[in-house]
Amino acid sequence: MAHWAVAAVIGVGLVAAIGGPALAWLAVAAVAAMVPRVPGPVRAAVVVGLLAAAAAAHERAGLARPLPDGVDDRAADTVEGWIAGPLTALPGATGLVVEAAVGPIWVVVDGAPAAWPGDRVRVTGRLLTPRGFRNPGSPDRVAIARNRGARLELRATGLRVLAAGDRASAWRWPAQAARALSARIAARGGDPVGNALIRALVVGDRSGLDDDTDEAWRAAGVYHALSVSGLHLAVVALLAFAALTRAFAYVPAVAGRIAPRRAAAVACAPLAIAYVLVTGGQIAAVRALIVVGVALAAAFTERAVRTADALGLAALLAIAARPSVVTDPSFQLSFVAAATLIVAAHGRRRDPSAPRWRRVVAAVVASIRLSWIVTLTTAPITAWHFGQVALGGVIGNLIVGPALELCALPLGVVGALVPGLGGPLTDVAIAIAGLTARAVAAVAAVTPTLEVRDLTAVELAAAVALGLAWGAWRLTGRRAAGVAAALAALVLVAAWWRHTADDDALTITFLDVGQGDAAVIEWPDGAVWLVDAGGAPGAGSSAGELAPGRAVAAFLRTRGIARIDVAIVSHPHPDHYLGLLAVAARIPIAELWEAAPAPEDGEAAPVLGQRSYQAVAAALTAAGTRRRPAVLGHTQRGDVTVEILAPRYGDQVVATADPLRSVNDNSLVVRLTRAGVSIALLGDLEGEGEAALVDDGLGPTTVVKAAHHGSPTSSSPALVAATRPRWVILSLGRANRFGFPAPAVVERWRAHGATALRTDQVGAIAVRVTRAGGVAVTTYDRPPRETPVGPRVIMPR
Incomplete structure (x- = not known):
């Protein structure tokens, strides 16, 4: 049973890697079932794996169905449906799945409404596709929603029960x-x-x-102890079984008819099921429930049970119910940890004749040993999903x-x-x-x-091979394990060499931070600059306001970046500077560059209490960041020219109080040039600021980060005609309340030959410039079909 579960996981992985329709996988499974001269166990495992692949392909096809009209727009939606599945208690809110005509929706509603599974309800709010921040290192909201059994999500502004208990649940x-x-x-x-x-x-x-x-x-x-883990259920079931066995032994009416252990097994089964249902049916608990159920059945029939087979059965049932569960970190951590404990215990025997103190010491030592082993075997999973x-x-x-x-x-x-x-x-x-x-x-x-x-797929595969080698050593012998470990080590060394032998490219990554800006510059000499850090003012909570900054920090972590040499704030608006608080909490920032305000200007930033620009800059200074005004003009950094182009007043970078020029028009503008390839970051410039740039001689530029998120007051015809870029980057939030980007702005760039890439459509966008002037543009998600990019690869997850 255990090897069938492994085959099923491999089958689901194959579909994720190469795709294909479900019927094709079913056909291959049918052919494999009839192949002669293949040992029966091997043939069965192959067929199970191919059937799992077919199920995964069928699930993917369902998720690929076109979305209904009204999703991801700025209008409020009203949806009717039935509450399905458990209710999830969240801080100050409740999460639930509503089965509606448009598909299952993950709904979050304030408080604890008097609505229960089976009720027909009407909910109001904006209906959105799960997205989050589409950057390396950020959680995959699509996968999270899928693991909740939902395809869409909605933050409810209202929920009304139309018919209580309308469906059985x-x-x-x-x-x-x-x-x-x-x-x-x-x-x-x-x-x-x-x-x-x-x-x-x-x-x-x-x-x-x-x-x-x-x-x-x-x-x-x-952290696993904060959720209802499999161990929790095992403890509750084991203690209940022991207590009931002892209690039934003292009840003659029971003990005279059936062995107390058998009676306890029958009584424990509904208790275990009830515990899992009341606690929300979490993956680890469901896995443990199946294992506990097999153990109770063995106790009732007075037969031995193989724990590995029980675990394999649990995995197969979970995959059969929803193949995509294989990608869920909870599934991976739960089953790998359980399998590790089974393998680690293989062949070990306790000495019942040893003194009690020695048995206690042995138990403590064994616990430490098992903790280390589980930490090692689950480390690749936590590194892959959480970066730590x-x-x-x-x-x-x-x-x-x-x-x-x-x-x-x-x-x-x-x-x-x-x-x-x-x-x-x-x-x-x-x-x-x-x-x-x-x-x-x-x-x-x-x-x-x-x-x-971030681990590469090759490194993750090598880690899996090492884990399998350890399992083979524990279960079968040293030779097979040695060969597998050697192969895994070679792959790891090759991956490490590839990582360290990478050429000295200049890379600018425009991150998806919602309705804001953030760009990371990785220099050929290893230095790192950050231009803006996003921010979500008005998000309703401190965590929400700083979420874009945490996405920036997560990306830096995936790149192995432990220090930011220079952070640049284009202008003091919170959707550009607020995220610095979250970044600085995780990664030290050496210098903060900004446009110095004119003496009569005071502070141009909007005041947000403790979130004002001055408060954020002061917090960075207290943490050791040096604050300095940017220097107008150009400097040389290796073979890269760095230009500070604006705001220009005389020979200084000064943000003026001129009423004709807003805070946006006083954005600090940076342009980088290497081997004839130039990238300009225009902040939130609008008409006046753009006109000043054009008057100062701004010319053709290879890549332009469009000003002000593609607003209708930016990207003037004069600026677009002057720069004529090959690519224009628009950084903005999906279905934002401003309606950015303006369609006329996007068409204006395209009319001058630019490929327009939007972070709300493709996620993070990386521009890589080699020493010889080669340019590669990569995106986290595939662009829409009408958006050709040219030679490119999709960013690794």
Whole structure:
């Protein structure tokens, strides 16, 4: 069964790599089933893999259906449908899936509405395709929505129940029970963090966990404990099984008819199912439920069970239900960690005759050893998805395991379920959880988290080969493992050599930061500059305002960048500077360049309280950044010419208070030239500022970052005619409230021979200039068919 699961994963991966229709994969599976002279187990595994590929191709075809009209526009939409699946408690909101005529929609609504699975509802809001920031290092919102079972998303401004219980749903009573139990636990008070942890453990309600707790537990390598993991279910089921076995042994009416273990197995099954339903049916819990179900069936039939086969069955059922689950980090981490524990335990025996103290020491040593092994085998997954590897789990698991999972969790479950006596038990559980949280925070403060650059597909494959080699060594012998490890090492060395032997290109990456600007310049000598950092003023929360900056920091991490030599702010508007706070929190910035305000101008930035430009610049200065005005004119950096072209008043870069020139018109303009190839970044210039540039002699430019997000007050005919670029980059947010870019502006650039690339359509756009003057333009997503780019490759994910 386990090798069938591996074959199914490979089949889904093949479809992701090469595509193809489902019927073609089914035909290949039929042919493979009839191939003679192939051992039966091998043939069966191949057929299972091809059937999984067919299922994955069918799922992809469904996701590729054309979207209905009204999606991704700026108008509010009203949608009717039925609530399907569990309710997800979020900080200050509730997430749910609505099955509608346009397809399943992930809906987020404020508060905790009195709406339950099976209700027919009407929701109002903007209907959007999941997108997020389309940059290397940013989460894939499409995959996240797909893993939630949704194709579209909507932030509801209103939700109305049209018909309660209009459809039968197995999730209805679990959702109601979860909310009631969460409220019961919350009412006990106590340590706030401990209370939030118990609600997360017992009913899957993470709404009380703040960002600081998330970060601390992630840094300590025990983030998995904040969700309802497979281990939680295993602990609850095992303790319930042990308690029921002992209880049934004292009930003559039961013990005289059936063995207590068999009776306990029957009673435990519905309890385990109920726990998974109440906690939201998370992937790790569903995986554990299948394994627990197989174990309970074995206990009832009094037969032995192979854990590996139970795990393989769980994987096959998950893939059959939704093939794309293979790409879910939760699926990967859950199954790899479980498989690692099975392989690591292979062939090991305990000595029951050893003294108790020696058995305790051996158990602690084994726990540390297993934590290290799981950390190593899951490291490629966390590096691939999150760009980091937490080393604190070795210590953190020694704290969280006994305190939280063996003590607080059982007490919390019993306390929530048992009236009267349950209150004090819940209080004890909350106190233990609070102490555990403080211990985890202490561990997080002293254990390192390795930030790693983006893994290539080759490096990930090599890491997988090393893991398989270790498994082969544990299960079969050393020779096969040695060969596999040697091959993996060779691939790793080759990938490392390719990475370090890359030529000395000048690369400018225009990032997708929504309605804002951000560009990263990577110099041939290894220096890094950042021009603007995005920002989302009015997002409704600090996290939302700084989200574009976190996307910039995530991209820098994927590139292995640990320092920014120069950050340039084109002008003091928050959609250009606000993200610097998030960037500087993760990566030091050596210098901040800006246009100096004229003496009579004061501060040209809009005031946003603690988010004003002066406040942000002061925060950077306090962190060690040197603040300096940009110097007008050109300088040479190796074979690259750097020009500061505007704002020009006499011989200085000064932002004037002239009422005819707005803050936008005083944008700091940068142009880079290498081997005859030039790239100009125009900030948010409008008519007056562009006219000044043209009057100063701005000429043909290979690549232009269009001013002011392609607004109708920018990209004047004179500027477009003067620059005549091969490519024009428009940085803007999807379906933004301004209606940018203006269609006339895009057509104006195209009429002069430019290829227009928009970050809201293609995500990040990288321009790479070689020493010889070769230019390559790459995009994160494929451009629309009407947008030819020329020789290019898609950015690696």
